[in-house]
Amino acid sequence: MFNLSNLVQKAQSLIDPTQALNISSSDRNPAKSTLFRHQFRLPDTQNPLQEITAELTISPPVAYTPNVTQGEKERDRARGYHYVGKLHLSEAYLCFSTQPTSFLQSASTGTSSLFTGQTHGAGPGGNGFTLPLCAVRRVERLHSQNYQFALSITTWNGISNPPAQDSKTPILQQKITIQLAGTRQACERFCDGLKKGLKSGVGEVGKLKRVVSECYSEHLLSSDGKKSDPPDAGLGMLFKYPGDARKLRDRSKMRLWAEYLRDNGRNVTLIRQPTFHKLIRVGLPNRLRGEVWELTSGSLFLRLERPTLYQDTLAKFDGRDSLAIDEIEKDLNRSLPEYPGFQSPEGIGRLRRVLTAYSWIDEEVGYCQAMNIVVAALLIYMSESQAFFLLSALCDRLLPGYYSTTMYGTLLDQRVFESLVEKTMPILWEHLVKSDVQLSVVSLPWFLSLYINSMPLVFAFRVLDVFFLEGPKVLFQVGLAILRINGEELLDATDDGAFISVLKSYFSKLDESAHPKSENPKLRAVTRFQELMVVAFKEFSGITQSTISEQRLKYKDGVLNNIESFAKRTSIRNLGPDSKRLSVDELGALYDRFYGILYERQQRSQILQEETERLAKASRSQAAEVINGLSNNQIIEKGRVGLGPSPSLMDYDGFREFLASMTKWAITDSPTSPEKEYLSDREKHSYFGNSIRRREALSPWGSGPEPADHEFMQRLFRRWDVDMNSALTLQNVVTGLAHIKGKGDIMGSITYFFELYDDDGDGKVDREGILRISEALLFLSRRGLEGTLGLPATPMTAVSEQNHGNIDQLDPLQATTNERFLSSISAFIRRCFEYADPDHPQNQDEAQGTGNGGDDAEDLLELNSPRDDVAPRGKKPTGLDSVPSAISELDPEEQHRKVSKAQSEAANAALDPSKPLHITLPTFRMVVLADELLEQFFESSFPLSFRILEQSTPVISPSPLTTFSSLSFNRSPVSAVMGGAGGTGSVGLLPPGKGLRGVLDNIVTDGMRVAAEVRRRMEEAQKEMEKNALHRPEEDEEDEDGYDPRSAGGYDAERRSVRSEDRDLLEGADAEAGSIRATDGKALPVTPVSPAGTGLEAEPKKDRSVSALTQKVVEFER
């Protein structure tokens, strides 16, 4: 049966292309539900579930009789109105429109091209209704010969004031008949859907009642004699409505509306017939204006969804302060001050509450000047709650992006408007260009405040009447008409000022006759405003919603790019003095990178979230599928800087990614989402067309290389996070980098590094810290070093190229440099311990007996070189002054002597765990400068390792001048990305085929492990030392064991400490080391013996006393 019905559906879709919309094509076209909601002004919760061609029959309300016979029905039909159109069903609404459904335009069906977006004054909703299902009282199925299905719908029209029991007026009920035209199958499906919707709508009747009771129409139509207090229809009820009611013919308008509402239902149950649109065009009567605005804009449905949102929001945020509130406060007295209501506390209070409440529910928009004017205007005609929801409809739908923090919507629509002027009035346009008048200077306020501040209020409200019904295109039509009508005078104006004054005087004369000299009295009676409306809607009827959408799409990127480059320019300029240390190009690139990563991360987390949601909903109906498809599309839009508030804080993970995009060392060696997963995933999804985004989404790191997570990076993050936010701003990042890259000054660089590890800022780094520093050095150097490190003959540029995967062959020189650097690090550790100072003076015996904690290194130096100036004794190093002396001190010869003399004492003190030790900055500096490679590392390669301008990954486009959008959007090609990640991200795990390069990488990785092992050993050793403190004297003897004195200190000490350990323990450590080597071997079958391993074997005698891994470190130095 199931299969059969599928077949039937398919067949139907072949016959009637629109039918297919019901089935599956819908989720391929995500814009559909947006268009659907726009057409019927429905809340975002609604999605088009069912659609069917139908004929609507409206009969005047009849006295309710329980048993409607078929004969009666036929009679109604005969005298009612008939409309053919489409009937739509969403989750909670039943909508009918005679307009060709606007959302077909982008559907992949044949009918799409038919719809031009032209509504001929009927608004996108056309004739028909938008009926909340909870307003349906009863649905009956009628039998009809012509149609298979006919439904009679009885509504809850007038639910809020049921006529009194004894009332003489008959109970009027609104009843509409709908005949469904479609196959039996389709009709049944529609009815099933309707049934379901009706059931869930039953619970909402209470809400409906509440919402409806605030509509003025209920009061207007309430049965005679029962004139209770009218609902709030705006400040106008207290302060008079603007304009002369008589001149506006308010009374007759009211009568006409009363009649229309009586016949066609009111508020939620209103049925739109041609008269409805005409009544709006002639201007709404004061008291109904608010309600009709609410209805035509759809904000009524928002209110219906959450009737108490306004009050709740005010209550929830009562007493809270915000920037928006401050800004609102400043403008309260400047909002339509000419209206008496806004000179009173009552009016001001309402305005304040509505704006404040809105700023809370939409914090991204908050408050934007011009909203005050718009809301003030709304409040003249509607209650606070109504204005609140209407404002929300304005910001979200009617004026998208107008009031956002970048105001991109405003700028975009100005651009669109200009293009329309150019198209429709080329001569005027040319004149504007020639006389250098910027149109938006005059037109921007029109759009931003909906003409309210430009035209006299009464006329602005007439524009609003149509605007809410027909949508944003009205603003454009009116604007064009204004220019067209004033064309000749404008052609005489040659500057902004003249241009403005022409229009100003035009606006002030809108109520005058358009043809004062005409013979024809009728023509003479036509006001300028009427003329304006005619020109706007007749002459510019070709300007439709789809024109606008098309143009918006066309200019969107340009406008956003402009905004973004402005934001970038401003932001970079305002980065403060530290930023001066970097070049403008570098700052630009940093800006792009920073926001690019934030943007990408935001996108990814959203996509990931959706992915989970999608999975969760996978089993549900296809409606859910549609929702997902849609939200996908909408959310993709967010996050661009130009679109409004974007994230400006980078958390630690973002920072890792940021570093990984810029430095080689910040890319992880062991990606957690290896390529294999990706491949299998790709295969899995390759059956579906949409696999690309999914695959990308599955990696938490997106398209870039997966960043490493090293303690050094954490330290860097903390160091840069000067505000202790656990997040970095662009300012933080720029300042941080400026200090590293700044002047390329080696002392600064060394100091910076030292401070990174000086946790408590007391100018000391302890044993732990020393080890961490060496780990960091290994970490930073494991992929080779930037710049010319080592001998001038060693071209280190090869390293970077190699890391880009361009060179597969290993440069032997480079290998040696890397090895040399490893040995430098081991020497570094050793020297650090050698020159370290004990923490507690009382622990100092022997040579250092006199000094205090901070001076040991200096004492040591003085011991051997009286000519040395005493280095600063304070905790704070004084920088350059002490350095030359330190360098001279480290002249190899002298150092040699000195070390050998002092080594035993120093080593003793350094390695005694009962005597905590530390190094000071001068010591650190000295140790660094003692080694050529380390010196170069701090001088150039560390600062150079941050490649701001180039891209360390091949994925991102390298131009520093691109705006960040181009930078981030260029990252999409997934295969390239994966290749890149494979090349750079997983170097440490390269397959054997990579040959020599793999060897090098493994050396580096080995080095890392060595360091880890060293520290573990050290810790163990310390424990042991504590136990075996007594054995020390005898170990001292062995210190002279024929070592090169240069390497003696640290190593010696270690060896000694290890010697004192239990043999078994050592054995265990050896075994461990062996196993590590074994894994290395496994990873590298082609070159089973790594240089590190070779070194170890070359010195077998050391095995006896020292752990193999410690030896390795030492060995590199040789």
Add this chain to the structure above:
Amino acid sequence: MAEAAAPRPSSSVKLVLLGEAAVGKSSLVLRFVNNDFQENKEPTIGAAFLTQKCNLPTRTIKFEIWDTAGQERFASLAPMYYRNAQSALVVYDLTKPTSLVKAKHWVAELQRQASPGIVIALVGNKLDLTNEAGDSTNTSGEDGDADAAEGDDGDARKISTAEAKEYAEEEGLLFFETSAKLGTNVTEVFTAIANAIPETSLKGTRGPGSTQANASRSEDQSRVSLTGPRDNASKEGCAC
């Protein structure tokens, strides 16, 4: 627009006011414009447009003043208003240090993005809140804006004249401290600007587009361009 036949040569000068919100830009303009009894206080969104004549011994300058909105988000609209401006008033509140920072940003923006040769005046407003408020009378007490910032001596000044002046000299700006409230120095600012505008850059009020304007316009493809006229101006800067 229809001006009476002026005895002296008259030329119009476009002037734009920039500065943080609530520093008193609008008040300055109102003070300046109202002296001529030109009631024109219509609050416009984005920017208010006002005109005022300034009589110099040799000529009359007609200022076309764009008083921009101070709210931060309107900043991105500013290029639209300072485009082709021959002069700018960058206003800060001398009781509010952040406003000088913002003013410096504006100065930098103008120097890089606006027409070359633009005459910029840095104006510290709210002089009435300080001790040296002209005529010894401590007016700050009456002013609601004075808030708690005032010290015991009633001096709410947070930015010294020297500091701002030094900056102004560095950047080559005209510098004034004003009180829009009392009218101190207001006309002087505008007169100084009028005097500082180079004769060569003046054009008649009705001059159908100087060559500069035409040239820059034709290149300025994007009308709502935020990138500013820098490129055009540097290529076609006939005015200076």
